[in-house]
Amino acid sequence: MPAILLQNGLLATFTEHDDPLSIPEARQVDLLIEGDRITAVADPNSVQPPEGALIIDCADKWIAPGFVDTHRHVWMSLSPHQEDWTLAEYMAKAPFTTTALTTADDIYVGQLAGCLQALNGGITTLVDHFHAANSPAHIEKAIQATVESGVRSMLCLSRQSTPTSISPFRFDNEPNVSKMQMEMLRTLAEKDHGRLCPDGRVTLGLAYDVQGYNPDEDKRVLSLVRELGITPITMHYVGGPQGASTGYKVRQWSDAGLLQGDCIFSHGSGLGHRNPDLKEWQLLKDSGASIAATPEDELGMGHGDPIVYECVRRGVKVGLGIDCALVVSTEMFPAMHFVLQTERGRIHRELSSRGKGIAYNNIRAASAFRLATLGGAEAAHVSSKIGSLEVGKLADIVIYDAASINLGGCSDPFRGITLHATGADVETVIVNGEIVKKDGKLVRKEWKEVAKQLKRHQKLLGEKLAGIDLEEQYKAAMPILRLAVE
Ligand SMILES: [Zn+2]
Structure with a gap:
């Protein structure tokens, strides 16, 4: 790969030295990429490009770290019509039903589309909770599509079963599925130390939502996975009426002796519900485990209010x-809007209930930018490698068109990227030193072709689903989900 010099652009990045609630100063720089890394960040027009380097003129451009998406089911770009579902409804109709009907070829297309959607909006790293590990072929196709897309991904294979039977509905933790998934995890981990492609952009993680079903099995799986160096380990933690079956997970992992600094708890909504276990905050902090919040769907599906800023404060x-x-946006921009404005709204509401107003918004827009970049890298336990733009870090970079319709009136990239940008303003995306989106267009794949395939496989899946009464599935799953509805 040739070296790349980003010349004279406005750099927006947090570093570990900046307070998460501060506003760092954006500065005009040259940024040099050699191989997969950033090798220089210096005053504008001061870096001499190596011979053969590609020079990108970044006047009127913003240079920022790629976003780190800490919780995504990437393959689910395949599965439409989920926009109005609650969490329990989603569980019953999607992971407990649709997932079991997918073929490995469906997974390839959904996974490829999902990775490309992420890249197009400037998400360069994914923590992919892959809960369609139905067969070795499903797993292999998911890896293939992810590697082909060019995204950086921690592909977390799930160790859990799909339903034993769709009709009548039965769900169990099947021994033969467990055996297959454990064999795949071992084989993939041992092949190249968990690197799923030669340049190490895609690596192996574990998704484990069956903790508590069988404590001996939990111990066996988790100790083997840690012995094999598989990281991170991610699991859902919701609690409350919509997610009763996944409540108090931090406490449960700790009590079982499984909680460590490689864990990522998705949502953590239980910490904001009635009757929270307040000891869990301390357990999170002491262990170094993290929270992956998805504010837009948490608000819409009934998980509860995002607990993000409480994490920051603690x-x-x-x-x-x-x-x-296909529940919410493919992009990180709405996630930043929702988390920021929900927190501001909460503060305003609390004060106004006491007859008070607020003079200044102390939660600044830049804080949401940090959550989506360096905060995400910290939560994914990889902030020594990515999340900020500094010499020595991997070159995962987004270049924004600062003269665009959305951004042309905005001079501060932290505020602009948080509240005004969309994927249309993401002009260039670089992952691991490779340009994967250029002049607003994806480089490795032709999106229109992928979209055609996506529609074809959605149709095939839809034909299988047509024979199933999803409302009956939902009713049958309610006892498993421990859902109490009105
Ligand atoms: Zn999820």
């Missing part, structure tokens, strides 16, 4: 994510 690692691209 010094618990926290990042943002999308969860499912």
